[in-house]
Amino acid sequence: MAAAAADPAAGEAGFGFYVHVPFCVSRCGYCDFNTYTAAELGGGVSRDSYAAVVRGEIRAAAAQFGTRPKVDTVFFGGGTPTLLPAADLAAILAEIDREFGLADGYEATTEANPESVDADYLAELRDGGFTRLSIGMQSTASHVLKVLDREHSPQKALDTVAHAHRAGFEHVSLDLIYGTPGEKAADFADSLAAAVDTGVDHVSAYALIVEDGTALARRIRAGQVPQPSDDVAADRYLAAEAALDAAGFTWYEVSNWAKDDAARCRHNLLYWDGGHWWGAGPGAHSHLPGVRWWNHKHPATYGAALADAAEHGGLPVAGHELLTPEDRYLERVLLLTRLASGLPLADLRPEGRAAAERVAAEGLAELRDGRLVLTLRGRLLADAVVRDLTA
CATH class of the missing domain: 3.20.20.70 (Aldolase class I)
Structure with a gap:
């Protein structure tokens, strides 16, 4: 890390x-x-x-x-x-x-x-x-x-x-x-x-x-x-x-x-928008390029781990994961679809762009300026839209 x-x-x-x-x-x-x-x-x-x-x-x-x-x-x-x-x-x-x-x-x-x-x-x-x-x-x-x-x-x-x-x-x-x-x-x-x-x-x-x-x-x-x-x-x-x-x-x-x-x-x-952050405190999650990790969850365990790690320049980390290209793709579609600024169609795979056309035809989104933007009805069904885009 x-x-x-x-x-x-x-x-x-x-x-x-x-x-x-x-x-x-x-x-x-x-x-x-x-x-x-x-x-x-x-x-x-x-x-x-x-x-x-x-x-x-x-x-x-x-x-x-x-x-x-x-x-x-x-x-x-x-x-x-x-x-x-x-x-x-x-x-x-x-x-x-x-x-x-x-x-x-x-x-x-x-x-x-x-x-x-x-x-x-x-x-x-x-x-x-x-x-x-x-x-x-x-x-x-x-x-x-x-x-x-x-x-x-x-x-x-x-x-x-x-x-x-x-x-x-x-x-x-x-x-x-x-x-x-x-x-x-x-x-x-x-x-x-x-x-x-x-x-x-x-x-x-x-x-x-x-x-x-x-x-x-x-x-x-x-x-x-x-x-x-x-x-x-x-x-x-x-x-x-x-x-x-x-x-x-x-x-x-x-x-x-x-x-x-x-x-x-x-x-x-x-x-x-896919930025990066450091999470401090018990159970806090962090995200930097290509990796996500999380601290020990209980405050007492976190405090003890931090004190122990401090002796050799470490961190109170309980676990981590390396993000695969598939992980990043799914998260980007999930997060950007929920924004009013929308999801760039260019970010979707070919099957995702075909799904975007279907979603728009069903009235769940609009395709404008190269982006998929949820309609009001689509906002009610945002999770279902994301599933269609990433199937």
């Missing part, structure tokens, strides 16, 4: 940093992310020491490069990154700048749960170099939040947006989840209207996915709540497109809408 990391091509398609913060106060019933409550962490792991540990990985990462690429985007995800003090998040961002250098006009985003921040916290984040905030609102219906096991009230999410704007965040995003058992069409319409009214310039809306092993999956198996409906999810998506389009938002990825180009999440676009 060091050889791949030293490849000058690492920064040619854009270079980003993902920082995973695995802590949560409680586990949401639908969540299967690599997150841990205090009771699940066990010994040897502390929020107080976490920033220092991750900064150590950043220094180890920098040592893998011959020429270090400038960092265009940074994204703190989790978990709940904002359970760490704002000063700790700023210190990690500063370490990235010190070791790699933040590019001019960089984007630095952190996810935030409404109950974990206040006005002073957000002001400190902004002063610490963060440029973008992504707030997990999910819904403005209290009964929906209850099914999702969210800790915050509907009003707290709206107040957080106001605090972010006052702190000087020009780019603020709200995340919504639709299709939760018990959610009515009016509930989601109210959530969309509330999101628009806050003045945010970005909205993400995702269908609820019931993952095996989650508390929500167990409740559904027990018959306590109904299984989410695909038909309902499709109706909700159409409602999101109609409401957000009317409010001046434009889709740029199947689940993401922005007021203008500047409001788009550049870090996520880096993923979708």
Whole structure:
């Protein structure tokens, strides 16, 4: 991996940093992310020491490069990154700048749960170099939040947006989840209207996915709540497109809408456009030319592996894979098809171009300027379109 990391091509398609913060106060019933409550962490792991540990990985990462690429985007995800003090998040961002250098006009985003921040916290984040905030609102219906096991009230999410704007965040995003058992069409319409009214310039809306092993999956198996409906999810998506389009938002990825180009999440676009990134923290994945790898998953195991690796200039890596040409082809088709900018037809194999013609004839996409661009109906069936293109 060091050889791949030293490849000058690492920064040619854009270079980003993902920082995973695995802590949560409680586990949401639908969540299967690599997150841990205090009771699940066990010994040897502390929020107080976490920033220092991750900064150590950043220094180890920098040592893998011959020429270090400038960092265009940074994204703190989790978990709940904002359970760490704002000063700790700023210190990690500063370490990235010190070791790699933040590019001019960089984007630095952190996810935030409404109950974990206040006005002073957000002001400190902004002063610490963060440029973008992504707030997990999910819904403005209290009964929906209850099914999702969210800790915050509907009003707290709206107040957080106001605090972010006052702190000087020009780019603020709200995340919504639709299709939760018990959610009515009016509930989601109210959530969309509330999101628009806050003045945010970005909205993400995702269908609820019931993952095996989650508390929500167990409740559904027990018959306590109904299984989410695909038909309902499709109706909700159409409602999101109609409401957000009317409010001046434009889709740029199947689940993401922005007021203008500047409001788009550049870090996520880096993923979708085939850029490269380093993932720091437990379970974080990295991607550099020709190789993908991932860190040890549990924070205690990650911390121990990092401490051990530091003695001989290594990394806390649990596994890796070399990407074959077939892997890269499939991923490129999968990712670019989901973008409003579309998939270049020249990127497809002959059988894929024939499939593109069929997809367009079925009204699932348009072929324009040498690209395949999904129609609204095609966005509802994006996975099926990708299967056709890559069959």
